Amino acid sequence: MRFKILNLVSIFLTATLIGCGEVQPERLTVGEIKCSHCSMNIVDMRFHTQLITYKGKRYHFDAIECMDQFQKEKNLEIQNIWVSNYLNPKEFLTKDKAIIIHSKKIRSPMGAGLAAFKTHEDSAQFQ
Template identity: 40%
Template sequence: MKTLKHYIFISLLLLVFSCNVSPKPIDYGSDGCHFCKMTIVDKVHAAEIVTKKGKVYMFDATECMINFRKDFDTSEIELYLSNNYTEPEALIDATEATFLISKNIPSPMGAFLSAFKNETNAKEFQAEKGGDLYTWEELLAKFKD
């Protein structure tokens, strides 16, 4: 009987710790985009989705992540992450980011979309490169078409 309780306890511990809901580092040059299947190489435009169960989907651009959402149960998504344009490889919360669409900053899939951790940085690049700023919700509405 003690053995059965031991196995149940161990099983519960494994279940709790196996559902780690956190981002994974992107292996640039090796990992592929879950949406378009291209190899992820751009260190300032990549993105990730992490589900509530801890499954990670990687993308070569924020626009691929947004397009992926259209055919996915979004209620299962815990985290939306985009690379911070001013800090290569650093993933930031896309729902809190400010986005710039500027024809003067190319992105992998041609949407000219870059994410910034704060609005101040986004406005600095907008002043230099032109373009329009968006919140996460505004960006989703724009890509809904």
């Protein structure tokens, strides 16, 4: 009987610890998912943005402006937001550490011209 209880406790602890790891952004294939706000296919990965709630629900967006509008409309407890680095779309940056600029030189999917960069130097040529 003790052996069964010990097994159940160890299984529970293992499952709990696995679920406590740091949450990371998901990699997508172009066109695989639609934007959670506007329902357009996410095809330009330079603008891909992700939001995850504390309950673990993940939302994908085709542009930063879609995520901003979605966030204003919903009352979500947000755990993290990631934005794609415009110059390296395979790299995600946390929104609070990214340099987000508005520029007429940038043609984002929804037309607002918002893009995220890792440094101010990277964004200089677009300002």
